[in-house]
Amino acid sequence: MLKPTVQDALNNQINAEVESAYLYLSMSAYFEARNFHGMARWMRTQSGEEWKHAMKLFDYIVERGGRVALQPIAAPRAEWASVLDAFENAYKHECKISGMIHCLVKMADSEADYATFNFLQWYVGEQVEEEAHASTIVEKLKMMGEGNVGLFMLDGELARRAE
DSSP states (O other): OOHHHHHHHHHHHHHHHHHHHHHHHHHHHHHHHTOOOHHHHHHHHHHHHHHHHHHHHHHHHHHTOOOEEEEEOOOOOOOOOOOOHHHHHHHHHHHHHHHHHHHHHHHHHHTOOOHHHHHHHHHHHHHHHHHHHHHHHHHHHHHHHTTTTHHHHHHEEEEHHHO
């Protein structure tokens, strides 16, 4: 059985993961409107991953005999100043989520909830990957600037992301 403090924290993380999915879907819509279909696909795929992260937490709470308590989702931002701005925001968002996961790990350890501590290790590794992907794109954008040819090439590259 989950302790109430751990259950509440996991429910908060479900909310954060669903908000992440919603944010990336909004970014996908932003890129679609700008005819960057590859970037839109990348963000839409990212949105799906975030939804899976939320459902993994959902299932874990249920498996441990806890109660999932869904919370309101804030409307995501819809506009960014540029492609770089959008991906910088995605990177910053992933860093924020990593911090939240680290707090959950600390909490599970301090509550001697070693099952949850172990479960959360997957998220720790996943966040390393999430940050690296977003950071790589940001660095590529910084190198090439906002030139049309570079954006066109990056859009094609991001279109190849597997779902």
